[in-house]
Amino acid sequence: MKKIIYFIIFFSFSLLFNSCGGDTTTQEEGEIEYKISYPKMDKKNFMLDFMPRKMVMKFKEDVYSTNLSAGMGMFRSSFICDQNNNQFIQQVKLINKKYALQLDGDGIKKSISKNPSFTVEHTTEIKNILGYNCKKAIVTVNNEKQDAFTVYYTDKIGLKTPNWCNEFADIDGVMLEYQYEKYDVCMRFTASKIEFKEIDDAEFEISKDYKLISEPEMDKEMKEIFESFN
Template sequence: MQLRQTLLSICFITGIILTGCNPTISLKDEGTIVYDIVYAKERQNKVSDKTLPTKMIIKYKKNKLLNQIEGMGGMVTLTYIQDKDLNRSHYLVKLLNKKLYYTDSLGEISTNFMYANSSGIIITPSHEKREILGYLCNSATIQVGDSGTTKFNIFYTSEIGQPNPNQDTPFEPIKGIMLEFGMILSKVHVNLVASSIEPGNVEPSEFNIPTDYKRMDKETLLEVFKLFNQ
């Protein structure tokens, strides 16, 4: 279903590419960013608003990052955790009463899954600047694949989080964290805009795998990806 693919793609694409401007506060070490998720009107008319995810939460502390999004009225929660110190990625999937997780080398599965069918990513810097929550951000246009059917604009800051957040990803030329961006996923146009940015107060335990989650193997995780990609 397009909704499930959109939910999964928002979570893991942002986990991959997240991680100049003149900020009013320093958020270099730790903080929380909340994004509003906005859909095209024609998409909202097809699916009940209660099933569409409307918020995405990013939490980071030094070299750790958590990206979480909830959909389908709370029945599905997807969490992507990066730990650069240990060079690990954790994938947490909650489907109704099932809670599963998988750990791999940093970014290996998410990058291969999201871009296996893409022949390349073209990043074109733009001269447009925009102030978002007090941050004057640079912009760029991203095109996925030679056909150019998937394009989105981003506005990003280099003053939030750790340096080189996109290292070893297809988005390495982007030197900053996105505060506003759009994507076309399964013919659905989705916009994400940062609605709040809060410094500090992120507990280290936020980046741990909850004890009630059971480990799944790689094959099961890939089957989950296929399920969401239908």
């Protein structure tokens, strides 16, 4: 009887430790919640209160989507990166306007080439984020300012080459802390929660009520939105 009790206790603890994240898992379906901060924005800027404060990334079978919103849902933006079909989708909602951009293959490469490239210096430093021992990289933006920032990433979350569709292609892992700047707005993302669970396939589909527009048209819309935040 004692042996049975010991076995039950041992088995229960094994399940507990194997489900707590960290470097013991490479699960391939779930979501990551990121806290968003604005390192270059004046803390006294009243528009800071209207900026997105959270982003949610959902992933499944080497496909992922990122979603953020602001202004009590009046502004929403999402990206879908589907490596299996070599497809990138951006969706933007501003009050009653709903636009979508869809790029495939060479269109993705051409879009990335329009932005400043990144030089990545990999280091041996490690930072623990939510139980994951993340590798540190120093990223330098190849622009006039030569801006540099740190990135922390892990290869223990089951997304194959997750940065294939952006400028971070030299970072082979899921970034749990990183920085990105566009439309004169600098955003820093820091993972605050990771949960492995079933994700609905609908999360990776383009919404039918969004109007497909070209990349120049989408850039114009996004610039107007972020100019209002500045």
